[in-house]
Amino acid sequence: MRQSMIDLPSRLLLNLEPWRNAAHWRIAFSGGLDSTVLLHLLASLAKSESLPPLSAVHIHHGLQAAADAWPQHCQAICNALGVPLLIERVTVQPGASLERAARDARYAVFSALTQTNDVLLTGQHRDDQAETLLFRLLRGAGVRGLSAMPAQRPVGQGTLVRPLLDISRAELEAYAQAHQLTWIEDPSNQDRQFSRNYLRHQVMPLLTGRWPQAQASMARSAAHLREAQGLLDELAQIDLAQANTPHDFQWLGLPSLELAPLAALSAARQRNAISHWLEAFTQLPDSDHWSGWTDLCEAASDASPIWRLANGELHRSAGRVWWLSGHWLRTPMIGADWQAPSSTLRLADNGRVMFAGHTPCGSLRIAYRQGGEVMHLADRGHRDLKRLLNERAVPGFVRGRLPLLFRGDELLAVANLPGLDGNGQDGWKLHWQPTGEDLGLS
Template sequence: MDRPVIDLPSRLLLNLQPWRNAPAWGIAFSGGLDSTVLLHLLAHLAKTESLPALSAIHVHHGLQSAADAWPQHCQAVCDALGVPLQVVRVTVQPGASLERAAREARYAAFASLTQADGVLLTGQHRDDQAETLLFRLVRGAGVRGLSAMPAQRPLGQGMLVRPLLDVTRAELEAYARAHQLNWIEDPSNQDRQFSRNYLRHQVLPRLTERWPQAQASMARSAAHLREAQGLLDELAQIDLASADKPGEFHWLGLPSLAMAPLTSLSCARQRNALSHWLEPLTRLPDTDHWSGWESLRHAVGDASPVWRLADGELRRAGGRIWWLSGQWLRPFSAAGTWPDPASALKLPGNGVLTLSGQIPYGPLQIRYREGGEVMMLPGRGHRDLKRLLNESGVPSFVRGRLPLLFRDGQLLAVANLAGLDGCASEGWRLHWQPPIADQGLR
C-alpha cells in the first residue's frame, strides 16, 4: 500500500538533507505534474524550514506549437509561489531519436546554469524509474544501464538530485488535487510512436494489472543493480590503479592507460575497467562495438590502430592507450614566422609555444614535420628526424603536431623532447603547451 500523502513533505526533506547547505537549489520546472508538485512542496517548506535559495528553470524546446504557451503558465505559477523563474530556449538537433536529442539539449542547458556546488532538482518519480528500467532492458543494457536513474549525479559544476524517486505518480496526483494545483498535460506524452510513451501506456498497465506491485519491484531491482554497479566500479578502480599512472608523455595532457596491466586481466575485467575509465569521457559502446577494443589490444607493435567511439577515439602507442577528443581530432594550420620570440606564440588549433632562456638570434620559423627533416646534434652530427622521434618513443599521433623551430631552413629544436628541445651551450629551450584535451559533450 502506498504511503499516505501527508508524509510527502517530510520524505522530501529527508531525501534532500545532504544538500541543505548548498548555496542554491534550482528546480527543473516543465510545468507538468511532477515538477509542479516538487516546486509547490519546496516553496511551502521554505516558509518554515531554512532552505537554500530557490529558483526555477523552464527549458523551451520549441518542438510543438502548444509549448509556446508553457513559459507563461510557468511564470504565473512561480509568481504565485514567489519563486524566480528563468526561461531558457534551446535548439534540438535533428537525429534518429527526437526524445534523446531533446533530453541532451535540456540537460546541456541545466549543466550550463548549475553553478559551483549548486543543486538542480528534478521531479522524476518511482513510476519513471520502473519505466526507465524496462526501456533499457528491451534495449539490452548492461548493469550500468539497468541501474536506471541515480538519485544524484554530477551536473555542470554542481549536482543533479532526484528527490522523488521513492514517490509514486499516484501520490503526486493526490497531493496536486488536494492542493488544487494546475499543471500542463504535454500532448506528446500521448504519442505512442515514442518508445517511453508506448511502455507507459501499453506495457506497464498490463504488467501492473497482473502484478500490482510490478513498478515497485522494478524500482527495487534497479536499486539492487545500482549496488552491483557500485561493486563493479570498486573493482575497476582496483584494476586501474597500476594502469592509470602517468607515463613518459604525461605533458600531453591526454587521458591514457598502460596496456600491460590491462591485458593481464580477464576479458570481462578489461571491459569493466575500460567502461569505468571511459564513462566520464564518452557515451559507452554497446556490446557489438567492443570488437574495437579487441582490435586495439591485438594490434602488432608497429601498427597504429584506432577505436572510434561516440565522443572521441582511442589510439594505441608506446605501450599505452590514449583518449583523443576535441581539438586533438580537428585540423590545425601551419604556424609560419615567429614575429616576437620573446612572447608566446599561439599555434592555430595546436596550443601555445614559448621560448625560455637566451632567445636565439635571427628570424625564426615554426613548421611541422613533412618528412626528410635532418637535425644537427653536438657530437652526433646530422641525424634524420624520423629516427630521432623513434628513439624518443613519441606516439605516432603526436609527431605531426610537434612544433619544429627553424632558422634559415635549419632545424634548431623539437619542442618538449629532451636533448632536442634547445641548445644547452646557448641556454635556451622550446616549450609547447599542447591543445587542451576537452571532452566535447561530456
C-alpha cells in the first residue's frame, strides 16, 4: 500500500519507529500549523501507544509585538493536551540575515536542551522541503546543499528528527480543520522581502499551477540528491583512509593527511575528500574559492604554503597537510626561566614541558628558535639546529615553537626529537605536550 494512502497518525508512527526507545521526545513548538498538528498527533497517539515521555519547547524571539502573545497561546494548547511546555526567551543578534540569526539563537537552545538519547521533533513538511531545494538551487548550492533538509541529524547530544517531511501542508491543514485546531499565523510569513516567503507566495503557486506535482517531485529530487551525497561521503571516507597514514609527529595531536595519496586523485575527488575532512573543523568556502587548495598542492617542494579558512589554516609541510587552529595560530612568548626544573613548566599558548628522569643541573631556561642556534652532539660535534631539524623532517610550523632547553647560551636539548631531546648518559629527556590536554607522548 502506498504510504500516502495510510492515515496520518500511522504514517507519523512509521516515520518515528526508529526512535520509539528514545529517552524523551521534545517537540519544537512555535504554535504554527505544522508544530500544532505534530503536537496534537503525538499527544493523541500517546493515549494508545507506548511512546517516550513527551514535552514541548517554545522559543520566544521577541522580534515583533505580535509574538508577545504566542507563549500564552502555546501554554494553553499544551495545558489542554497535557503536555509539559518549556518557554525559552532568546536574544537575536543583529546582522545581515535576520532569518539566520533567529535560527542560530533557536538552535543554540535546542542543542543545549537535547541530551543523550533525546529526540527533538520539528514540524517541517514536504512543501518546506521543496522550498529549501529551490532556494538553495538559486544560491548555487552543491549536492550537499541540494539534499535540502535531512530527515534526521545530530543536535546537542541527541538527534533532531523531522517526521513530517513526506507530508504536504495541505494534508496538515486538513487534519487541523478536522480536529478544530487553532494555530498562530506569523505576520512575518507574509513579508515577501524574505526570500523564502517570496518563493512560497510568488513562485510556488506559478509552478504548481503548471505542474501540480511540483512540490512532491522536488522533494523526491532532494531525496535522490541526499542519496548521491551519501555515496560521495562513502567515497571520501575511502580516499581519506588512504591518506590517514601514521607519521613521526603523532604526538602533536593535530589532524593531518598525507598529501601524495590525495594528489594522485582527480581534482573533483580531492575536493570531495578534503571537504568531507574539513567539515568537522571549519566553514567551507564556496566552489569559486578553492584556489587556495590548488595553490597549496602545486607550490614548490621547498615552500610552506598556507590556505586560510574561516576557523583556521591548512598548512603543507613534511609531505602532509595539517589543520591548525586556536593557540597554534598564536606566536608563543620568546621564553621563560625554569625556576623549579623538577616540575612542569607551562608555556604561554604552547602547552607545557617537563623532564623525564633526572634534572640537569645549572640555571635553565626554555626558549624558541631565533635562527643560528648550534647544538653539540657527542658523536657528531657541533651542528646547526636548522640542519638537524631538516634531517628529521620537522614540519615548518612546529619549528618556531619547539621548546629548546638552554643552560646559559648552551643548547642542551630540543624537546621530543629523538637523539636531541636529552642526555642518555645523565638519564634525562625533555618532553613537550603541545596543548594543555594530556595527549600522551610517543
